[in-house]
Amino acid sequence: MKPSIPKGTRDFGPAEVIKRNYIFDTIREVFVRYGFQPIETPAMEDLATLTGKYGEEGDQLLFKVLNNGDFLSKADDQALQAKDSAKLVPSISKRGLRYDLTVPFARFVAMHQNDIPFPFKRYQIQPVWRADRPQKGRYQEFYQCDVDVVGSESLMFEAELAQIYDEVFQKLGLKVVIKLNNRKILAGMAEAAGLSEDRFMDMTIAIDKLDKIGMDGVKQELSKRDISAEAIEKIEAMLGTTELEALKSTFAASKPGLKGIEELETVFEYLNMGPTYNTIQFDITLARGLNYYTGCIYEVAVDLEAEGQENIKMGSIGGGGRYANLTENFGMRTNGSGVGVSFGAERIYDVMEELSLFPEDKANTLQLLFIAFDEKAHRYAFKALQQARAAGINAELYPDPARVRKQMKYADQRNVPYTVVIGDREMESGELAFKNMVTGQQENLQLNAIIDQLK
RNA sequence: GUGGUUGUAGCUCAGUUGGUUAGAGCGCUGGAUUGUGGUUCCAGAGGUCGCCGGUUCAAAUCCGGUCUUCCACCCCA
Numbered sequence: 001m002k003p004s005i006p007k008g009t010r011d012f013g014p015a016e017v018i019k020r021n022y023i024f025d026t027i028r029e030v031f032v033r034y035g036f037q038p039i040e041t042p043a044m045e046d047l048a049t050l051t052g053k054y055g056e057e058g059d060q061l062l063f064k065v066l067n068n069g070d071f072l073s074k075a076d077d078q079a080l081q082a083k084d085s086a087k088l089v090p091s092i093s094k095r096g097l098r099y100d101l102t103v104p105f106a107r108f109v110a111m112h113q114n115d116i117p118f119p120f121k122r123y124q125i126q127p128v129w130r131a132d133r134p135q136k137g138r139y140q141e142f143y144q145c146d147v148d149v150v151g152s153e154s155l156m157f158e159a160e161l162a163q164i165y166d167e168v169f170q171k172l173g174l175k176v177v178i179k180l181n182n183r184k185i186l187a188g189m190a191e192a193a194g195l196s197e198d199r200f201m202d203m204t205i206a207i208d209k210l211d212k213i214g215m216d217g218v219k220q221e222l223s224k225r226d227i228s229a230e231a232i233e234k235i236e237a238m239l240g241t242t243e244l245e246a247l248k249s250t251f252a253a254s255k256p257g258l259k260g261i262e263e264l265e266t267v268f269e270y271l272n273m274g275p276t277y278n279t280i281q282f283d284i285t286l287a288r289g290l291n292y293y294t295g296c297i298y299e300v301a302v303d304l305e306a307e308g309q310e311n312i313k314m315g316s317i318g319g320g321g322r323y324a325n326l327t328e329n330f331g332m333r334t335n336g337s338g339v340g341v342s343f344g345a346e347r348i349y350d351v352m353e354e355l356s357l358f359p360e361d362k363a364n365t366l367q368l369l370f371i372a373f374d375e376k377a378h379r380y381a382f383k384a385l386q387q388a389r390a391a392g393i394n395a396e397l398y399p400d401p402a403r404v405r406k407q408m409k410y411a412d413q414r415n416v417p418y419t420v421v422i423g424d425r426e427m428e429s430g431e432l433a434f435k436n437m438v439t440g441q442q443e444n445l446q447l448n449a450i451i452d453q454l455k
Numbered sequence: 456g457u458g459g460u461u462g463u464a465g466c467u468c469a470g471u472u473g474g475u476u477a478g479a480g481c482g483c484u485g486g487a488u489u490g491u492g493g494u495u496c497c498a499g500a501g502g503u504c505g506c507c508g509g510u511u512c513a514a515a516u517c518c519g520g521u522c523u524u525c526c527a528c529c530c531c532a
Contacts, residue, residue, distance in 0.1 A: 002505080007523065057530055060456070100532090128532085133456080136525070142532065205530090290531095316532065344532030373490065408492035423490060437492070 008132070008140025019358050020143075023172065023345050024125055027145045030168050031123040034160060036147050039122045041104040043129075047089075047096045053103045053329070055291045061130045063097040063140075064089055097129040101146040102292075102323070102340060109150045109338070110330030118151030118335055125345075137314055137347050146320075148340025150327060155263060158296045158322065159270030161341045162280055165300055165318060168343065170277040173357045175306030176317070177279045179299045181286035182264050183321070185247070188257015189238050189284075192250055193231040203227065207239060208287035215239070241284055244268075263295060279303060288319060295322030298341050302351055312354060317347045367454055369416045370397040371407040373423030381422045384432070384447050391451045411437060420450065 005011065012020065028038075044065060051059050067074075071092045079087035098104050101124045109120060125145045134140060147164060149157050162178055169176045190200045202225040210218050215236065222232045241247050244261050251257030264282060271280060288297045300318035302309055320341030327336030352358055370385050372378035378401045388395040396416075398407045404421065411419045421433040431444035434453075445453075 002503095004505095004523080055530095057456095061530080130531080132531070133529095134524080135527090138531070144532065288531095319532070342532070347532055371491080403489080404491050405488075406492095410492085412492040419491085421491065425490085433490085435491075440491095440493085442491080 006140070008134035008138075010139065010141075018361050018364050019353075020345065020349060022358060022361070023348055023352070024143075024145065026171050027168050027343055027345075028123070028125065030164055030171070031145075031147050034121075034147075034164055036121045036123040036149075039105075039108060039124055040126060041098070041101075041108055041124070043097055043127070044095045045098050045104055045107065047094055049107050049330075050096050050099055050103060053292060053326070054099060058099060058290075061132050062099055063129045063131050064093040065095040065097065067092055067094055099130060100128050101126060101144050101342065102148065102338075103326070105146070105148055105340075106150070106323070106326040106332075106336075106338065107330050109336070110327050110332045113332060119149050119154075119157075120151050121147075121149045123147045137350050139346060143345040145343040145345055146340055148338055150338035151335045153324075153337050155266045155296075156270060157339050158263075158267045161298065161320065161339065162267070162271055163276070165298070165341060166276045166278050166280065169300070172348065172352065174348070174352065174355070175278060175303040175309060176300050177281065177303045179281060179283035179286045179301065180264060180267065180296060181283055182260035182296050183293050184256040184260030184263065184295065185251075185284065186260075186287060188247075188251045188254040188260055189235060191254040191257060192238065193227075193234040195227065195231055199225070199227060203235065204287035207235070207285050210239065210285040239284060242282070244282055247284075260295075267296060288321060290321075292323040292326045293321035294324040296339065297321035308355060312351055314347055314351050317344045317351065318342060319344075366394050366396055366414055366416050367418060368393055368395040368450075369407075369411045369414065369419045370395065371404060371411070371419055371421045372398065372401045373404065373421070374401045377401060377422045377424070377427060380427050381420075384420070384422070387447060388451055388454075391455065393451060393454050418450075418454065 047062075047064065050062055054061075072080075074091060076088055076091035079091065105122065105124065109116070123146060125143065127141055127143050129141050131140060132138060147161065162180065165176070165178050186204055187200065190197075190203055193203075195203060203222065206218050206221040206225060206227075209221065213221070218239075219232050219236065222235065223229065227235075238247070238250060241250075244264055247261055248258070251261065268282070283299075286297060286299050288299065298318070298320045299316045301316055302312045302314055304310055304312065318341060320339070322337065322339040324337040326338060368388060370381040370388075372381040378397070381397050385395055385397045398410060408419070417437055419435045419437060421435065423433075426432045426444075429444070431446060432450060433442055434445045434450050435442040
């Protein structure tokens with residue numbers, strides 16, 4: 001059989017795993033410093049937990065897990081006859097793979113509400129699955145790194161999450177733009193433009209594309225979605241706004257609009273109390289598709305104006321927002337408002353790789369390879385190997401006393417900086433042949449001296 | 456989910472209007488070199504041409520299906 005893996009999934013070799021861990025470790029370190037604690041949830045959730053939370057589009061992208069046993073005998077016969085897949089699913093699948101980490105977290109909080117302290121601050125680094133068509137930087141299995149806090153409406157957390165973004169990307173050496181908006185401001189826009197409530201989604205989807213298709217494209221998109229020319233004109237005028245202050249008069253008659261402005265002003269008030277490394281800006285065109293967001297929303301993009309980053313082509317590398325009602329779905333009675341952001345580790349990886357931002361790895365690499373000339377020397381070397389490891393040196397012994405040429409070649413492939421060759425002469429004198437693989441120079445030293453040099 | 460694109464040796468890729476036994480570079484194995492890798496030279500191994508079916512005297516090549524890759528939508532990290 002020919003080996004293969006499912007579409008949109010990947011294997012990772014040692015070099016990749018080490019780099020991925022570098023990203024995860026950096027992110028985790030910042031999360032921990034802000035007081036967040038780790039949790040994990042299952043790869044599978046009840047399908048009912050997942051459906052309806054991400055909009056119609058999201059439901060289509062959910063991976064469903066087929067029931068075990070004789071699932072067809074229990075299937076909805078009518079749907080089966082009619083070949084109606086959507087209708088058939090509930091009767092043959094009761095579980096699905098998680099689509100993100102936020103919904104499982106909301107479920108977790110509601111389920112354990114009597115056992116956890118509020119506000120509950122957690123982080124979670126686990127894979128998620130989407131049945132999307134793969135492209136570059138878009139996979140069916142990928143990791144998300146989420147931080148969320150539930151049980152507080154304080155806007156301090158909105159500010160802290162932006163600071164976390166800022167700090168993580170500073171540590172990773174990547175310049176980004178952190179964009180902030182508020183769903184209430186979008187609602188205000190819809191209201192000010194005289195749109196009915198059911199047109200709200202259409203409007204946000206269209207304006208979200210502004211930087212991609214331009215103002216004319218957005219206007220086309222809006223009219224295609226049955227939005228009147230008059231409303232489009234008003235929306236266009238509002239989209240030109242980059243300052244919160246300027247929106248106040250526009251939203252004079254819109255309560256949610258004014259509330260959104262007030263919230264963002266408070267967030268920026270917190271943020272302006274200290275320095276930030278990256279650009280953090282209000283962006284009225286930021287919409288985000290996920291249905292459950294109610295307040296502030298975030299998105300992070302690579303800063304294309306930063307030196308060396310001009311040609312990076314990558315979608316958003318992080319996003320998030322406040323969800324006031326999500327936990328209610330799972331029976332949270334009070335205090336269930338949450339806010340959180342997510343890091344797209346895979347895309348961050350791709351960008352960092354393209355910019356060569358990964359530091360050379362020291363902790364995870366082999367420092368020393370022992371090479372033995374014959375069986376007797378191999379035993380001798382095994383003992384020396386233990387001493388080197390006991391001293392904290394990452395060391396290996398070639399498994400057989402093969403030809404030195406072959407062992408040297410292996411050392412070369414493994415990129416080991418130093419080797420020790422042991423044969424009769426070395427065992428007799430106690431001085432081992434210690435070779436620097438970069439310069440090719442070799443000297444005879446006692447094992448202790450070699451260990452000292454590598455420590 | 457819609458439209459397009461890709462697949463030939465471990466890797467990167469040639470392969471003519473369909474026509475002998477499908478090639479190259481790199482890598483791999485062995486030798487030059489029985490105590491030393493990276494350079495050089497010599498030799499060798501390695502292929503169900505993604506998979507299934509069809510057209511044809513004859514298919515890597517043409518046709519259909521399918522899987523995969525990448526791209527544009529949709530959406531998104």
